[in-house]
Amino acid sequence: MEEVAPAFETALEAKGLVKTYKRVRAVQDVSLVLRRGRVTALVGESGSGKSTVAKLLARLVEPTEGEILLDGRKVRRVREYRRKVQMVFQDPFASLNPVHTIRYHLTRPLKIHKRPETPEELMERVQLPADFLSRYPYELSGGQRQRVAIARALAAHPEVLLADEPVSMLDVSIRLGVLNLLLDLKERLKLAVLYITHDIASARYFADETFVMYGGQIVEGGDSESVTQQPAHPYTQLLIESAPDPERSVVALDAPVEEVAAVSAGCQFAARCPKVQSRCWTDAPPRSDVGAGHWAACWLYVEAAA
Amino acid sequence: MTFLLRRGLFYLITLWAAITANFLLPRLLPGDPVQAMITKLGGRLNSDAMASLYILFGLDEKKSLWEQYVDYWGTLLRGDLGLSFTFFPTPVADVLSQSLPWTLGLVGVTTVIAFLLGTLLGVYAGWKRGSWLDTLIPVTTFLSSIPYFWLGLIAISVFSVTFPLLPASGGYAAGLVPEFSWEFISSVLEHAVLPGITIVVSSVASWILGMRNMMVTVTAEDYVLVARAKGLSQKRIMFAYAARNAVLPSISGFALSLGFIVGGALLVEMVFSYPGLGYVLFQGIGAKDYPLMQGVFLVITLAVLVANLLADVGYLLLDPRTRREG
Amino acid sequence: MNFKTRLGLGILGFFTLIAVVGEWIAPYDPSAMGDDLLSPPSGAHWFGTTMTGQDIFSQVLVGTRGVMVVGLVCGVLATFLSILVGVTAGFLGGAADEALSMLSNVFLVIPALPLIIIVASMLPSADTVLIAAVISLTAWAWGARVLRAQTMSLRRRDFVEAARASGERTWRIIVFEVLPNLTAVIASGFVGTVIFAVMLQITLSFVGVVSLSTWNWGTILFWAQSNQALGQGAWWWFVPAGLCIALLGTALALINFGIDEYANPRLRKVRA
Ligand SMILES: Nc1ncnc2c1ncn2[C@@H]1O[C@H](COP(=O)(O)OP(=O)(O)OP(=O)(O)O)[C@@H](O)[C@H]1O
Ligand code: SF4
Ligand SMILES: [Mg+2]
Numbered sequence: 001m002e003e004v005a006p007a008f009e010t011a012l013e014a015k016g017l018v019k020t021y022k023r024v025r026a027v028q029d030v031s032l033v034l035r036r037g038r039v040t041a042l043v044g045e046s047g048s049g050k051s052t053v054a055k056l057l058a059r060l061v062e063p064t065e066g067e068i069l070l071d072g073r074k075v076r077r078v079r080e081y082r083r084k085v086q087m088v089f090q091d092p093f094a095s096l097n098p099v100h101t102i103r104y105h106l107t108r109p110l111k112i113h114k115r116p117e118t119p120e121e122l123m124e125r126v127q128l129p130a131d132f133l134s135r136y137p138y139e140l141s142g143g144q145r146q147r148v149a150i151a152r153a154l155a156a157h158p159e160v161l162l163a164d165e166p167v168s169m170l171d172v173s174i175r176l177g178v179l180n181l182l183l184d185l186k187e188r189l190k191l192a193v194l195y196i197t198h199d200i201a202s203a204r205y206f207a208d209e210t211f212v213m214y215g216g217q218i219v220e221g222g223d224s225e226s227v228t229q230q231p232a233h234p235y236t237q238l239l240i241e242s243a244p245d246p247e248r249s250v251v252a253l254d255a256p257v258e259e260v261a262a263v264s265a266g267c268q269f270a271a272r273c274p275k276v277q278s279r280c281w282t283d284a285p286p287r288s289d290v291g292a293g294h295w296a297a298c299w300l301y302v303e304a305a306a
Numbered sequence: 307m308t309f310l311l312r313r314g315l316f317y318l319i320t321l322w323a324a325i326t327a328n329f330l331l332p333r334l335l336p337g338d339p340v341q342a343m344i345t346k347l348g349g350r351l352n353s354d355a356m357a358s359l360y361i362l363f364g365l366d367e368k369k370s371l372w373e374q375y376v377d378y379w380g381t382l383l384r385g386d387l388g389l390s391f392t393f394f395p396t397p398v399a400d401v402l403s404q405s406l407p408w409t410l411g412l413v414g415v416t417t418v419i420a421f422l423l424g425t426l427l428g429v430y431a432g433w434k435r436g437s438w439l440d441t442l443i444p445v446t447t448f449l450s451s452i453p454y455f456w457l458g459l460i461a462i463s464v465f466s467v468t469f470p471l472l473p474a475s476g477g478y479a480a481g482l483v484p485e486f487s488w489e490f491i492s493s494v495l496e497h498a499v500l501p502g503i504t505i506v507v508s509s510v511a512s513w514i515l516g517m518r519n520m521m522v523t524v525t526a527e528d529y530v531l532v533a534r535a536k537g538l539s540q541k542r543i544m545f546a547y548a549a550r551n552a553v554l555p556s557i558s559g560f561a562l563s564l565g566f567i568v569g570g571a572l573l574v575e576m577v578f579s580y581p582g583l584g585y586v587l588f589q590g591i592g593a594k595d596y597p598l599m600q601g602v603f604l605v606i607t608l609a610v611l612v613a614n615l616l617a618d619v620g621y622l623l624l625d626p627r628t629r630r631e632g
Numbered sequence: 633m634n635f636k637t638r639l640g641l642g643i644l645g646f647f648t649l650i651a652v653v654g655e656w657i658a659p660y661d662p663s664a665m666g667d668d669l670l671s672p673p674s675g676a677h678w679f680g681t682t683m684t685g686q687d688i689f690s691q692v693l694v695g696t697r698g699v700m701v702v703g704l705v706c707g708v709l710a711t712f713l714s715i716l717v718g719v720t721a722g723f724l725g726g727a728a729d730e731a732l733s734m735l736s737n738v739f740l741v742i743p744a745l746p747l748i749i750i751v752a753s754m755l756p757s758a759d760t761v762l763i764a765a766v767i768s769l770t771a772w773a774w775g776a777r778v779l780r781a782q783t784m785s786l787r788r789r790d791f792v793e794a795a796r797a798s799g800e801r802t803w804r805i806i807v808f809e810v811l812p813n814l815t816a817v818i819a820s821g822f823v824g825t826v827i828f829a830v831m832l833q834i835t836l837s838f839v840g841v842v843s844l845s846t847w848n849w850g851t852i853l854f855w856a857q858s859n860q861a862l863g864q865g866a867w868w869w870f871v872p873a874g875l876c877i878a879l880l881g882t883a884l885a886l887i888n889f890g891i892d893e894y895a896n897p898r899l900r901k902v903r904a
């Protein structure tokens with residue numbers, strides 16, 4: 001039944017997520033929708049709260065505020081939720097337990113979620129030879145490990161796959177292979193994929209829809225083509241200017257930590273924005289449409305819309 | 307400040323736990339040795355002493371456990387620890403107050419010496435790691451594996467029996483009266499040499515080893531490498547950078563292992579018949595003198611907790627940023 | 633494996649063997665009195681004899697078992713307790729951690745020796761196994777403290793999060809994901825506990841609160857001390873047992889260094 005579901009149907013919906021760690025606001029008021037058969041990119045620099053969003057969606061951390069709907073309803077039982085929402089971590093060197101074989105890593109989720117597949121079939125899906133099953137993680141390369149991590153996530157037969165910077169720790173030469181694998185799996189299994197990255201160029205290639213995050217908030221969103229080709233928000237524009245060479249970042253590498261007490265009333269980006277206006281300091285910018293299904297939270301577009 | 311408050315609270319809880327254990331033990335374990343003792347002593351006990359023994363050892367079956375507990379605290383708070391059977395009819399509190407200074411003096415001084423000496427040697431061994439000093443590790447390990455009391459026996463056998471250089475037992479020469487005179491004090495010092503050296507030798511090794519390993523870890527840290535790159539003098543780096551950071555865990559370790567060290571030191575007192583708490587405890591064991599044994603336990607616990615608090619203050623002084631977990 | 637570790641394992645193996653076969657290879661009944669009173673080591677009595685003519689060599693051989701049994705039993709019991717408390721505290725964090733850490737620290741700070749002496753002398757029959765159980769109750773706290781710290785650093789690792797994300801239950805994560813990564817720490821805690829237990833048992837025998845009906849190295853020392861072996865110059869009465877204790881302790885400590893160096897690459901590099 002899952003296989004015949006129509007494409008682009010909403011799989012996971014987050015409404016007004018807020019996560020506060022002691023005095024740090026990691027995520028403030030994030031809403032987004034993941035659809036089946038679609039890849040949604042979440043782009044932002046280090047510390048902008050991307051991983052926190054992923055962990056909130058994976059229910060690895062409890063949101064301070066907000067709710068998460070899976071197939072339109074709140075799921076009470078965590079295990080049922082985990083069967084449908086799986087996650088791939090950023091660092092394949094850390095996400096596999098060094099003391100267990102690859103087979104153990106794949107057998108466990110199959111057992112937990114009572115799936116009929118075998119570890120061999122999972123390995124085939126991620127294009128790894130079955131004789132790797134008896135190996136330990138340290139005997140595999142980074143790319144191979146990440147494929148194992150993907151296979152483990154697929155074992156539960158999920159609807160939603162949360163991929164937190166799945167290729168950022170890998171060699172440039174093998175990144176494309178892993179991304180293509182994810183694309184292929186998305187098509188075949190009609191997965192709703194959240195693709196987290198700080199590389200906005202890869203979002204264009206890989207994602208149908210792109211959201212840009214800054215300081216714990218989503219500041220721009222729309223289909224990937226228009227967000228990356230006609231960025232509206234000044235922050236997105238900066239990101240793209242620095243994109244060809246991620247080393248030569250125009251903006252400082254780390255977003256400033258947002259202290260709860262110090263949250264400014266106005267735009268989070270004001271201090272670094274080249275186009276800052278006086279009201280940016282005092283009033284939070286509302287979302288404005290800047291194209292078909294493309295919006296930005298910035299005062300520059302408020303008159304344009306009005 | 308919150309650090310000291312937290313620690314203080316922890317010590318109060320520990321003290322409470324020790325006292326409550328002391329209260330519960332004779333009530334939980336079978337057999338009624340105190341009752342037997344009282345029967346044996348017959349009419350020689352006066353009614354006051356009888357009453358406090360009844361309260362301390364739960365011989366009054368008619369009262370509920372809670373009532374007994376309240377009475378127990380009341381008795382303790384009055385400083386009444388019952389009568390000692392061994393030193394009948396001296397109250398336990400009096401026996402303890404006579405022997406406590408001996409233990410504090412001997413154990414306090416030797417523990418501090420062992421800690422300082424071991425830390426210094428450990429700093430040096432860690433700094434010079436890979437050199438010939440490393441061959442000393444198995445030797446120190448062997449020394450730290452020798453039970454305190456056995457080392458004491460050997461010391462007596464060599465320095466008192468084979469070569470009669472130093473006295474083998476007691477706290478001062480027989481026939482002297484405790485007073486503030488040179489004769490008395492020199493006799494005290496003379497009697498403290500063998501037990502003191504025994505304690506230092508058997509406890510110094512663990513400090514050396516612990517400190518050496520901490521130094522090895524710390525000298526690989528960035529700030530030490532930076533200090534080296536800056537060309538600061540070796541000695542300066544060794545003490546101001548590496549040792550200062552390496553010694554902090556050592557101090558926490560010191561505080562926590564104090565209970566253990568004191569146990570060993572009590573044994574040394576037993577072997578040397580040194581007039582401190584350990585020897586008193588030893589005499590109590592033979593006579594199954596429970597009031598005395600329990601009193602010794604309480605006093606030692608209290609002393610260890612106070613020493614811990616002092617170590618905490620030392621820790622604070624060395625590391626003002628401290629915010630350690632309880 | 634380096635020389636030190638192998639030496640440690642060799643000595644430990646030797647004592648284990650003695651513990652098993654000591655009773656059969658002992659030339660005399662350790663309690664039987666003989667005609668040679670207080671005689672120094674000789675061909676007939678390798679370690680000499682006691683005041684009542686008992687063969688000290690036989691006493692040491694037969695006494696090995698009691699020592700090793702207590703070490704093993706305490707090692708197992710106390711290690712189990714320390715895993716239970718330490719790993720739980722480190723993994724759960726929060727109030728559970730506060731409470732369990734407090735518990736282990738209380739046990740660490742209270743001077744164990746006088747407490748155990750009291751308990752042992754109150755017990756109606758202080759035989760080997762009972763003593764081992766009592767010692768275990770005071771020996772777990774240090775291991776728990778170390779395990780807690782290690783567990784806390786493991787808890788936030790991605791593979792633990794990943795196991796949670798794939799739907800593993802908490803107890804399974806603790807037992808199958810976290811524990812296997814603590815093997816080295818647990819092993820070194822086990823060895824440390826055995827040292828502690830052996831020392832404590834010998835001490836308790838020496839001060840005479842443990843049943844004297846079974847032989848161990850501590851009871852030999854107890855008889856030596858209570859018969860003034862020192863004053864009579866009978867060094868052979870207390871030297872062999874003491875050396876055995878120190879040798880066993882050294883062996884265990886050397887094994888522990890081996891484990892530490894294996895687990896802490898920085899110490900290993902230094903040795904190279
Ligand atoms: N467990 C935590 N406790 C306290 N603060 C946290 C915790 N996790 C994240 N934060 C803080 O929340 C903010 C967002 O972190 P997050 O890991 O979500 O960023 P990110 O966008 O994934 O960055 P990166 O690209 O480096 O992975 C950061 O300021 C971080 O310090
Ligand atoms: S709202 Fe103002 S400060 Fe914020 S991005 Fe737009 S122009 Fe810049
Ligand atoms: Mg991240």
